[in-house]
Amino acid sequence: MNDTAIAAQEVGRVYASDSGAVHALQDVSFVVERGQFVVLRGRSGSGKTTLLNCLGGLDDPTSGKIWIQDQDISQLDESARTRWRRSSIGFVFQQMGLLPSFSAYENLDVMARLGGVPRGERRERILACLDLVGLLDYYDHRPYEMSGGQQQRIAIARALVAQPQLILADEPTSELDSETTHDILTALQDFVRQQDVSILLSSHDPIADDYADRVISLRDGRIHSSA
Ligand code: ADP
Ligand code: MG
Numbered sequence: 001m002n003d004t005a006i007a008a009q010e011v012g013r014v015y016a017s018d019s020g021a022v023h024a025l026q027d028v029s030f031v032v033e034r035g036q037f038v039v040l041r042g043r044s045g046s047g048k049t050t051l052l053n054c055l056g057g058l059d060d061p062t063s064g065k066i067w068i069q070d071q072d073i074s075q076l077d078e079s080a081r082t083r084w085r086r087s088s089i090g091f092v093f094q095q096m097g098l099l100p101s102f103s104a105y106e107n108l109d110v111m112a113r114l115g116g117v118p119r120g121e122r123r124e125r126i127l128a129c130l131d132l133v134g135l136l137d138y139y140d141h142r143p144y145e146m147s148g149g150q151q152q153r154i155a156i157a158r159a160l161v162a163q164p165q166l167i168l169a170d171e172p173t174s175e176l177d178s179e180t181t182h183d184i185l186t187a188l189q190d191f192v193r194q195q196d197v198s199i200l201l202s203s204h205d206p207i208a209d210d211y212a213d214r215v216i217s218l219r220d221g222r223i224h225s226s227a
Contacts, residue, residue, distance in 0.1 A: 004069070005166050005198035006032040006055060011064035013050050013221075024050040025061070025221045032200060032214075034069075034165070037192045039209055040202040042218035048202035051218070052168045055200065056089050057081050069165055086114045090159030092169035096152055098143040104130060104154045105139040108161045115162020129157040133187050149180035156184060160191060169201040173208070185211040 013025040025047045032038050042048050053059035055066060057073045066073055068088065076084055098107050108126040117125055130136045133153035143151050152172060159167055169188070173181040189211050192199055201208060209215050217224045 003034045004031055004067070005034045005036065006030075006200065007067040008051075008055070009065045011051070011054060011061045011066060013047075013054060013059070014062045023221055025054070028064070028218075028221075028223055030216055030223060030226055032198055034198055035192065035196045036213045037189055037199045037211065038201070038214045038216060039212040040200055040216050040218065041204070041206070041209065042202070042224075043204055046218040047221040048204075048218060049170055050221075052170050052200065052202060056091060056168050057085050086111075087116050087162055088164050088166065090162065090164035090167040092152075092156050092159045092167065092172045094171045094174055096155035098151055098154060098158070100143050103140045103142055104135065104146075104157075107143075107154060108158050111158045112161045115164070117162055125161055125163070129161045130154075132160065132191060133157045134183065149176050149184075152176060152180075153184060153187070156188065163195070163197075165197050167197065167199040167201075169199060171202050171204065174204065178207070181207060 009029050011025055011028040015022040015024055028051065040048050040051065050059065054061045055068065060074065071084065073081065099110065102110070105126060108129060109122060112122045112125060127136060130139055133156055135150060135153055135157065138146060138150065146154065156172065173184055176184070185208060188199055188201070214227060216226045
């Protein structure tokens with residue numbers, strides 16, 4: 001079994017803009033082991049979203065290499081990459097992107113189908129994930145019938161439903177109050193321990209550090225510290 005969840009080697013990402021090249025990431029190298037809860041810390045503009053997008057294959061680095069569990073993602077063509085992403089990566093975005101006319105259960109079901117969860121296991125997986133985030137009783141609620149914190153917990157449950165080996169969460173708690181933040185980070189911590197998966201969670205707030213096995217901090221697109 002391979003114990004490396006992420007290996008990034010000298011990753012760079014340059015954006016072209018009207019005012020010239022923006023070096024969003026420069027010479028970023030690190031390794032995340034399987035079973036680690038890692039917080040990616042950095043101020044706004046430090047490169048967190050760019051890095052998560054590159055790791056999940058939503059964007060391509062301009063230079064350097066990324067392996068996710070032994071897979072060099074630059075080697076995958078578009079359709080292989082989409083399949084790989086749906087089954088191997090759980091994304092949680094700041095703007096959670098729940099389907100508004102679908103219930104919580106249906107939102108998870110869409111992702112379970114896309115992620116290839118066998119039909120006979122879907123219902124059990126969906127209910128288990130809703131339970132993990134404490135929202136089993138809300139299975140038939142639509143997003144607008146839930147608070148922002150509850151919607152974000154549904155988005156997290158949705159990211160877990162296809163049993164990805166790696167969860168990439170981009171500032172999932174930045175809009176939430178401290179109690180809800182605590183509940184969500186605790187649920188993710190439990191999930192990492194129980195399922196032996198890895199999480200890379202970005203945050204501009206040091207509160208997340210308390211839940212992490214490790215903190216990698218970015219400053220101006222470079223790794224500032226990695227402990
Ligand atoms: P963070 O998520 O830490 O706030 P980002 O990865 O969003 O940081 O941004 C890193 C840097 O790259 C910032 O200077 C930002 O303005 C710039 N940037 C991000 N996306 C683009 C883009 N599509 N085009 C040009 N510059 C961008
Ligand atoms: Mg960001």
